[in-house]
Amino acid sequence: xxxxxxxxxxxxxxxxxxxRVQVVAAYPITPQTTIVEAIADxxxxxxxAAEFVRVESEHSALxxxxxxxxxxxxxxxxxxxxxxxxxxxxxxxxSGARAPVVMGVVNRAVAPPWSAGADxxxxxxxxDTGWIQFYAETNQEVLDTVLEAYRLSEDRAVRLPAMVxxxxxxxSHTVEPVEVPTAEAVDAFxxxxxxxxxxxxxxxxxxxxxxxxxxxxxxRREEAAAMARVVPTLRVVEEEFCRSFGRTLGGxxxxxxxEGATTALVTIGTASTTARGVVDELRRQGRAIGLLKxxxxxxxxxxxxxxxxxxVDRIGVLDRAWTFGPxxxxxxxxxxxxxxxxxxxxxxxxxxGIGGRDVTPGLVRRAVERLDVGSADDGPVWMDLEPLPExxxxx
Amino acid sequence: xxxxxxxxxEWVRSGHSACPGCAPALALRFLLKGLGPRTIVSIPAxxxxxxxxxxxxTALGVAMLDTxxxxxxxxxxxxxxAADALGLSDLNVVGVAGDGGTADIGxxxxxxxxxxxxxxxxxxxxxxxYMNTGVQRSGATPWHAWxxxxxxxxxxxxxxxxxxxxxxxxxxxxxxxxATVNPSFPEDFLAKVEKARDxxxxxxxxxxxxxxxxxxxDSSETVEVGSLATETGLFPLYEVEEGRLRITRRYGRLKxxxxxxxxxxRFGHLTDPEIDAIQSRVTxxxxxxxxxxxxxxxxxxxxxxxDQAPTAAR
Numbered sequence: 001x002x003x004x005x006x007x008x009x010x011x012x013x014x015x016x017x018x019x020r021v022q023v024v025a026a027y028p029i030t031p032q033t034t035i036v037e038a039i040a041d042x043x044x045x046x047x048x049a050a051e052f053v054r055v056e057s058e059h060s061a062l063x064x065x066x067x068x069x070x071x072x073x074x075x076x077x078x079x080x081x082x083x084x085x086x087x088x089x090x091x092x093x094x095s096g097a098r099a100p101v102v103m104g105v106v107n108r109a110v111a112p113p114w115s116a117g118a119d120x121x122x123x124x125x126x127x128d129t130g131w132i133q134f135y136a137e138t139n140q141e142v143l144d145t146v147l148e149a150y151r152l153s154e155d156r157a158v159r160l161p162a163m164v165x166x167x168x169x170x171x172s173h174t175v176e177p178v179e180v181p182t183a184e185a186v187d188a189f190x191x192x193x194x195x196x197x198x199x200x201x202x203x204x205x206x207x208x209x210x211x212x213x214x215x216x217x218x219x220r221r222e223e224a225a226a227m228a229r230v231v232p233t234l235r236v237v238e239e240e241f242c243r244s245f246g247r248t249l250g251g252x253x254x255x256x257x258x259e260g261a262t263t264a265l266v267t268i269g270t271a272s273t274t275a276r277g278v279v280d281e282l283r284r285q286g287r288a289i290g291l292l293k294x295x296x297x298x299x300x301x302x303x304x305x306x307x308x309x310x311x312v313d314r315i316g317v318l319d320r321a322w323t324f325g326p327x328x329x330x331x332x333x334x335x336x337x338x339x340x341x342x343x344x345x346x347x348x349x350x351x352x353g354i355g356g357r358d359v360t361p362g363l364v365r366r367a368v369e370r371l372d373v374g375s376a377d378d379g380p381v382w383m384d385l386e387p388l389p390e391x392x393x394x395x
Numbered sequence: 396x397x398x399x400x401x402x403x404x405e406w407v408r409s410g411h412s413a414c415p416g417c418a419p420a421l422a423l424r425f426l427l428k429g430l431g432p433r434t435i436v437s438i439p440a441x442x443x444x445x446x447x448x449x450x451x452x453t454a455l456g457v458a459m460l461d462t463x464x465x466x467x468x469x470x471x472x473x474x475x476x477a478a479d480a481l482g483l484s485d486l487n488v489v490g491v492a493g494d495g496g497t498a499d500i501g502x503x504x505x506x507x508x509x510x511x512x513x514x515x516x517x518x519x520x521x522x523x524x525y526m527n528t529g530v531q532r533s534g535a536t537p538w539h540a541w542x543x544x545x546x547x548x549x550x551x552x553x554x555x556x557x558x559x560x561x562x563x564x565x566x567x568x569x570x571x572x573x574a575t576v577n578p579s580f581p582e583d584f585l586a587k588v589e590k591a592r593d594x595x596x597x598x599x600x601x602x603x604x605x606x607x608x609x610x611x612x613d614s615s616e617t618v619e620v621g622s623l624a625t626e627t628g629l630f631p632l633y634e635v636e637e638g639r640l641r642i643t644r645r646y647g648r649l650k651x652x653x654x655x656x657x658x659x660x661r662f663g664h665l666t667d668p669e670i671d672a673i674q675s676r677v678t679x680x681x682x683x684x685x686x687x688x689x690x691x692x693x694x695x696x697x698x699x700x701x702d703q704a705p706t707a708a709r
Binding site: 022023025049050051053054055056057059060061063064065066067068069070071072073075089090093197199200201202203204205206207208209210211212215 | 437
């Protein structure tokens, strides 16, 4: 193990090298591009023995991965924003074909208008495509989660593709110290993927056939059952991860100072760090507040969320995306998970950090204050913005 | 009794669900006869999705991967990469797609696969319209042909535009090998497949594949309609290997295109002047092809490449 100063993107590419990925499909888009650039260099310098396929679109990038995975290769690609949206059709093909593709997603705002800033709209819009979705808070988590994602995705109980999401620039282009494990340790944790292709050359077989309704629904239910095995499988994988590397990953959700809390914040991605600082500050002032960071958004860990937030009266969910629903997307998931709770808390949806705006400690403090006067009828609260002019509101 | 010149093994099995007289079924039959069982076929949404029969059966004696309609070029790049990474270098990686899935919506990934020199074979079966969805016009539909989206009426005469030149597009990428094939001429078809099989790099076939329900002729006449496509010069058979063009079925005198057109209901509305106009285009194209063959023998079939034409393949 060595301690290196790495960006989130560099952490992705180091994990890909350590995972001995066999087929990489590459297409550039800001701010993802430095991931595939670094992998190209790994291949060119002989540090990674992979087929590096330079495709002509993100749609083709994911098709390359799905087809290569059908023959049994370990595959990787990475994208952002528009690229992920272009992949949408293939996202369904990957999960439906049970192709354990792992993909780095650098969360970036969706156009129009153009913005390269951090925003979760791109991957939240893909939450119904049958992919496992992780959201990272630190560059260490990025590296560790990519390794974990391969183990999880390739597990026979799961066989579903996974996205490892990181916030644009806050992680992708910001460096911090990252423990990089040795190749031997990773080889022991993540053995080569061999003999796992669904299609076998020389054997009459077909992947993706057309079906009648009875078979179609059976395939969907099998996929749902595999999704339901993600959280228990994750637990086993993380125990092994801890034994192999001496670090914990934290499970699907990471509670922080929720003991005795009556108020809680819920976050994904880098806003978690800021919110944790505010929780510490408010706890010092005597407020019973805690934080729940969600690492695994798909499948949504309902039971874990419900258990972690038991006894909390007021919950504020920070969404870094506006997804045109009654609340932010993560807030809707949290509300859904808590609807059947014996004591139903008030859940307020905050939209914060959209398009790369900073989620500051001040913003988080103001969200907590707003939480105190929240009601069940509240729509999403757009944080730290001037009110819209009257003529815009009227339309 | 004539000697059987085709390999007897069948990799397209009886029990497939093609329409009677389906030439796309013949095209894949002949392609696989030439390639054999160490082959994996990537097929997008097209007639062959259905012909191969529903889950859990398959009409193919080889492995088949389904993809969305526009993906074939990318899919065979992925299969090739995996085959090479996994030490399956003897595997024939093949994409088979319709004309819409190739010349229209799949053109980008086809161009990508040709440009990155994917070591794979791509066959476009050209039934000249979106047939699986019920005969809608594609870029490959010929001039004046009736389809459900290019109807005939007082203000419309079928498709208003000429057929897209897919071979021209493919040849601009300088593939290792490209050829036109016709299931009505199986020996010519097989000879080209066997030649392509042993080359390394991107290889492309355009197969003319008559479609009885789409072209509106009796299903017993597929081979005859297909033969006329070539004998009239409308679909000449040739191959281009490393820039050298060679016509593989030569005719001193072409049959009139009227014979081909009159057999098909999709051209039933054509007037004599329209048939004459088609004839003059076909004649001009045939002469152009003869010229291309001559100049290609002199090494100037194509303009010089922008940089050195790569022979290495991936």
